[in-house]
Amino acid sequence: MSDQEMTKKIEVQGTTKIFGKNTKRAAQLLNEGKSKKEILQATGATVGVKNASFDVYDGEIFVIMGLSGSGKSTLVRMLNRLIDPTMGKILIDGKDIVEMNKEQLREVRRKKIGMVFQNFALFPHKTIQENTEYGLEIQGIAKETRLEKAKESLRLVGLAGYEEQYPNQLSGGMQQRVGLARALANDPDVLLMDEAFSALDPLIRKDMQDELLQLHHDMGKTIIFITHDLDEALRIGDRIALMKDGDIVQIGTPEEILMSPSNEYVERFVEDVDLSKVLTAWHIMKKADTVQVDRGARVALRLMKKLSISSIYVVDKGNRLLGAVTAQDALTATEEGKLLEDVLIRDITKVSQDTVLTDLFDTVSTASVPVAVVDEREHLQGIIIRGALIGALAGNGQFINNDPVATGVNEVTDHE
Amino acid sequence: MNNLLPRLPFADWIDDGVDWLVDTFGTVFDGISAFLKGTVEGAVTLMDLVPSILLAVIFAVIAYFLSTRGIALFTLIGLLFIDYLGYWYPMLQMLALVLTSVAIALLIGIPLGIWGSQQATVKKIINPILDLMQTMPAFVYLLPAIFFFNIGVVPGVVASVIFSMPPTIRLTMLGIEQVPKDLIEATEAFGSKTSQRLLKVQIPLAKSTIMAGVNQSIMLSLSMVVIASMVGAPGLGEEVYRSVTQLKTGKGFETGLSIVIVAIILDRITQHAGNRKNKKVAK
Numbered sequence: 001m002s003d004q005e006m007t008k009k010i011e012v013q014g015t016t017k018i019f020g021k022n023t024k025r026a027a028q029l030l031n032e033g034k035s036k037k038e039i040l041q042a043t044g045a046t047v048g049v050k051n052a053s054f055d056v057y058d059g060e061i062f063v064i065m066g067l068s069g070s071g072k073s074t075l076v077r078m079l080n081r082l083i084d085p086t087m088g089k090i091l092i093d094g095k096d097i098v099e100m101n102k103e104q105l106r107e108v109r110r111k112k113i114g115m116v117f118q119n120f121a122l123f124p125h126k127t128i129q130e131n132t133e134y135g136l137e138i139q140g141i142a143k144e145t146r147l148e149k150a151k152e153s154l155r156l157v158g159l160a161g162y163e164e165q166y167p168n169q170l171s172g173g174m175q176q177r178v179g180l181a182r183a184l185a186n187d188p189d190v191l192l193m194d195e196a197f198s199a200l201d202p203l204i205r206k207d208m209q210d211e212l213l214q215l216h217h218d219m220g221k222t223i224i225f226i227t228h229d230l231d232e233a234l235r236i237g238d239r240i241a242l243m244k245d246g247d248i249v250q251i252g253t254p255e256e257i258l259m260s261p262s263n264e265y266v267e268r269f270v271e272d273v274d275l276s277k278v279l280t281a282w283h284i285m286k287k288a289d290t291v292q293v294d295r296g297a298r299v300a301l302r303l304m305k306k307l308s309i310s311s312i313y314v315v316d317k318g319n320r321l322l323g324a325v326t327a328q329d330a331l332t333a334t335e336e337g338k339l340l341e342d343v344l345i346r347d348i349t350k351v352s353q354d355t356v357l358t359d360l361f362d363t364v365s366t367a368s369v370p371v372a373v374v375d376e377r378e379h380l381q382g383i384i385i386r387g388a389l390i391g392a393l394a395g396n397g398q399f400i401n402n403d404p405v406a407t408g409v410n411e412v413t414d415h416e
Numbered sequence: 417m418n419n420l421l422p423r424l425p426f427a428d429w430i431d432d433g434v435d436w437l438v439d440t441f442g443t444v445f446d447g448i449s450a451f452l453k454g455t456v457e458g459a460v461t462l463m464d465l466v467p468s469i470l471l472a473v474i475f476a477v478i479a480y481f482l483s484t485r486g487i488a489l490f491t492l493i494g495l496l497f498i499d500y501l502g503y504w505y506p507m508l509q510m511l512a513l514v515l516t517s518v519a520i521a522l523l524i525g526i527p528l529g530i531w532g533s534q535q536a537t538v539k540k541i542i543n544p545i546l547d548l549m550q551t552m553p554a555f556v557y558l559l560p561a562i563f564f565f566n567i568g569v570v571p572g573v574v575a576s577v578i579f580s581m582p583p584t585i586r587l588t589m590l591g592i593e594q595v596p597k598d599l600i601e602a603t604e605a606f607g608s609k610t611s612q613r614l615l616k617v618q619i620p621l622a623k624s625t626i627m628a629g630v631n632q633s634i635m636l637s638l639s640m641v642v643i644a645s646m647v648g649a650p651g652l653g654e655e656v657y658r659s660v661t662q663l664k665t666g667k668g669f670e671t672g673l674s675i676v677i678v679a680i681i682l683d684r685i686t687q688h689a690g691n692r693k694n695k696k697v698a699k
């Protein structure tokens with residue numbers, strides 16, 4: 001997603017939810033800056049969400065994360081007004097749903113927003129087919145159309161053939177696919193997913209995350225995804241909002257959250273994250289020293305001597321990676337008058353820059369020359385040396401890139 | 417001590433109130449009375465047109481479709497046994513009375529239960545009234561019933577409706593309220609209207625609980641037949657009542673047994689119908 005095409009899909013502006021009686025008094029105390037606990041003691045009212053403001057862009061996966069009771073469910077339920085906000089605005093496509101009457105709200109829920117629930121919330125008395133059709137059925141859509149659409153969305157989630165089963169005949173993972181299919185059948189712009197994968201066991205959960213990412217890639221829906229699991233948030237989120245006691249404490253990309261936590265709470269949240277699943281080749285690659293192939297073996301040899309390295313990457317004029325050459329081979333080539341191309345080692349290990357570290361272990365430990373990081377057009381982006389991989393995994397910040405400018409290719413030329 | 421406070425004439429007030437109601441709504445009560453009498457007696461006449469053995473078979477077939485083969489067999493044998501004892505006609509009279517009062521109780525009770533489940537205030541009003549209805553001795557209902565509807569089968573039906581309605585209302589409310597919160601959220605999130613939420617999700621899921629209420633209502637209504645006979649409602653209840661007053665133990669036993677047979681048939685059929693519909697739901 002590039003910056004110029006980011007349109008705001010949802011705008012949450014100063015939205016607050018206070019549960020219980022005495023909400024007026026509680027709101028007043030809230031304005032005076034009292035904490036959730038103090039307000040509970042003074043008025044008996046519970047602050048669910050405190051003055052939340054953020055935008056969700058069209059087509060992004062926006063993750064809301066936080067510990068139990070931090071207000072995630074409350075926040076997401078205000079987006080389709082299953083819970084009415086005490087104060088504030090919620091704009092969807094520029095229209096404030098807080099101001100809408102029942103009829104208008106129903107229309108928004110039917111057409112624009114789908115929801116997937118933690119415990120699936122499938123209707124036990126309806127078949128998978130009937131469950132998936134539900135949203136269309138209540139809109140009074142013709143039987144054939146809805147049959148077709150439901151079939152199509154069941155196919156999308158890989159459940160073709162299960163139409164006539166009942167929910168309790170399916171495993172948890174399959175039930176949640178039905179939940180997803182049911183939401184997709186209406187073809188909403190926005191999907192709200194409240195801990196949609198939390199009830200699934202870890203392996204199934206990972207599959208579901210992958211499938212969700214695939215679906216998102218194919219269909220381009222805006223997804224608001226709630227989780228209390230940081231790994232999950234980092235895996236699927238384009239941006240993450242972190243909540244604490246009803247407050248949104250930080251909003252940012254997974255990297256921003258991970259690399260520059262805005263306060264101690266976020267820091268504590270991220271401290272025991274499994275770095276090997278989050279950091280990618282991009283984070284640990286170093287500038288690569290290269291030589292253009294037409295400069296010849298002699299230049300290559302000189303460069304290696306100057307930089308005190310035993311091999312160097314060779315690229316073409318367009319900076320496409322051709323291979324590597326060792327100092328030994330370069331020397332032989334100079335003596336025998338061969339071209340650099342003749343002594344190139346061409347089967348070098350290449351990885352893309354978003355390979356996560358877990359998947360890099362084997363490659364890096366078996367490679368004889370540093371592993372090359374290339375983009376889809378074979379352009380060399382950087383290299384990975386073993387020390388950096390180990391250093392990064394040990395949490396040593398010195399080996400982790402935060403700044404894209406620091407990486408890239410160092411085209412070495414010989415000016416002498 | 418008693419003399420310190422003036423004794424409030426509650427009984428007089430209630431009598432006055434009843435008199436006023438009778439005076440003001442006399443024609444309305446007459447209309448209701450005619451309707452109920454017509455329904456019960458019509459049902460008896462209709463059932464009596466069919467030979468007893470054939471009717472027993474018909475009931476058995478109905479039982480078979482609503483429940484199991486065993487219950488159908490019990491229905492057939494049980495009814496033929498009652499016929500054999502010679503209580504066929506009183507049995508029909510009792511059945512007409514019970515089914516009419518239960519039908520009315522359901523017609524009023526289920527919608528009331530649904531309403532109560534949707535509106536907290538309605539529920540708050542209904543609940544204490546239900547408590548009162550259930551703790552009040554059944555005999556008491558007979559008195560106003562006689563005032564409004566005279567003597568015969570009609571006050572019997574009315575008293576029995578009042579007496580048997582509470583479980584249906586209560587269990588309808590309970591069944592609907594027991595539908596898990598996330599299912600309600602799901603219906604709401606997809607933009608259901610209240611009627612769609614009720615008809616497509618809540619009531620179907622509450623069905624077995626509602627049927628348990630229906631079952632209890634039928635049983636309560638059956639338990640009223642003897643009491644109803646005191647105000648002149650005909651049927652097996654009347655036979656029991658007469659046996660007791662005349663100290664005819666053997667006959668009392670026979671008629672009592674006949675009531676029990678009908679009770680078991682109705683109980684098993686409704687219990688089964690309630691569970692069967694929700695077989696798939698059981699988790």
Ligand SMILES: Nc1ncnc2c1ncn2[C@@H]1O[C@H](COP(=O)(O)OP(=O)(O)OP(=O)(O)O)[C@@H](O)[C@H]1O
Pocket residue numbers: 019020046047048066067068069070071072073074075228
């Ligand atoms: N209906 C309600 N009435 C009163 N308080 C409520 C209600 N719903 C939520 N709360 C309170 O609001 C706060 C936020 O709850 P919420 O369910 O949004 O948290 P959450 O982040 O989703 O937690 P979890 O991870 O456990 O689902 C909690 O303190 C909770 O007790």
Ligand SMILES: [Mg+2]
Pocket residue numbers: 072073074194195
């Ligand atoms: Mg929650």
